[in-house]
Amino acid sequence: MPIRYARPSAPSDDKRWKIVETRMRRLGDRPYALIEALHAAQEAFGYLDDDALHFVGDTLGVPHSRVYGVATFYSFFTLKPQGEHTCVVCTGTACYINGAKEILAGLERSLGVTPKETTADGKVSLLTARCLGACSLAPAVIVDGDVQGKVRAADLVARLEAM
Ligand code: FES
Incomplete structure (x- = not known):
């Protein structure tokens, strides 16, 4: 053993x-x-x-x-922080059916970023995760280490734009 x-x-x-x-x-x-x-x-x-x-x-x-x-x-690993802030959008099943897709679309429209990209001004890096373990709060995101649930795309965009 x-x-x-x-x-x-x-x-x-x-x-x-x-x-x-x-x-x-x-x-x-x-x-x-x-x-x-x-x-x-x-x-x-x-x-x-x-x-x-x-x-x-x-x-x-x-x-x-x-x-x-x-x-x-492997090139998909990075050893350095990218943007000043990091936003991780959960795209696990619960979050996906509760609006993760709209959140990602909103971020792309407003900030011009898709997952694994950083905004042109270097402020925000956008990442996705498969499940953050907070499914009851779907859709969930993590902004700079802070888990946020029941996120609305417009609120998240406003928060990130203000950073
Ligand atoms: S699927 Fe998003 S927190 Fe579990």
Whole structure:
């Protein structure tokens, strides 16, 4: 029987780590989940910093050299923050049927960004996530780490435009 060590603690009490932890746990906390776990961390934070790479590696039991190797090899991973602010729109089923599509359309119309893009002024990076674990609040978004539920496209656009 393999020895299981205690899970490493998240780098901070930012709620987004819970999302990353939940995803890793669902994937069995195993090394083969590395790419999926890095995706989860990037979806939640917008990019992968040292803390994220170490936390994911430690949780999955993957050496840091391998984690860095994977994160730098694939172009869909980014190790630097992009826009000044990050907006993650959940496109999971509950959010999708409750308006995520309209939110994304509104952001594209007003700010000129589609997912994985940053506004021309460098203010806001837009990302999507598959489920933020807040389905009862659908449609949900995370703006700079703040989970917001029952979001209306017009309100979100106004908030982001004011940043
Ligand atoms: S589907 Fe959006 S929070 Fe779960």
